[in-house]
Amino acid sequence: MQKTFSIIKPDAVKRNLIGHINQMIENADLKILASKKIYLTKNQAQIFYEVHKERPFFNSLVEYMTSGAVQVQVLEGEDAVLKYRKIMGATNPDEAEEGTIRKQYAESIEANSVHGSDSEENAKIEISFFFSGSELVE
Numbered sequence: 341m342q343k344t345f346s347i348i349k350p351d352a353v354k355r356n357l358i359g360h361i362n363q364m365i366e367n368a369d370l371k372i373l374a375s376k377k378i379y380l381t382k383n384q385a386q387i388f389y390e391v392h393k394e395r396p397f398f399n400s401l402v403e404y405m406t407s408g409a410v411q412v413q414v415l416e417g418e419d420a421v422l423k424y425r426k427i428m429g430a431t432n433p434d435e436a437e438e439g440t441i442r443k444q445y446a447e448s449i450e451a452n453s454v455h456g457s458d459s460e461e462n463a464k465i466e467i468s469f470f471f472s473g474s475e476l477v478e
């Protein structure tokens with residue numbers, strides 16, 4: 341069993357898609373261990389996306405991620421990191437496969453509805469950024 345970290349982003353929360361996306365997550369045999377709706381502060385968004393800080397889209401990304409509420413979640417399952425990235429689909433919705441969350445719901449490469457950790461190591465870092473151990477319930 342492996343854990344991964346997920347964000348349902350402002351574009352999807354605004355369009356009332358939390359339940360739809362979580363249905364797709366559960367249909368893929370991923371269990372939602374923890375889930376909460378929060379507003380990211382500008383500082384949190386800058387730290388979370390620090391790896392992208394030299395990219396031309398960084399300021400816009402921080403602006404977008406703080407433009408509305410997000411749903412942060414911890415998912416668990418077999419090969420959870422890879423499995424969730426598969427059901428999310430490619431970053432750019434134009435390149436995402438049929439049946440993926442981004443193909444179905446994303447609005448653009450920036451407003452792409454969901455985030456998922458890209459490795460188990462980053463999943464641990466991202467989970468501990470938003471959740472304490474006692475919030476993860478089997």
Ligand code: CMP
Pocket residue numbers: 392397401431449450451452454455456
């Ligand atoms: P995510 O998987 O959360 O990781 C970084 C985010 O930056 C990505 O999803 C998109 O929301 C955003 N992003 C990535 N590439 C671009 C791009 N070329 N232009 C605008 N935003 C991008």
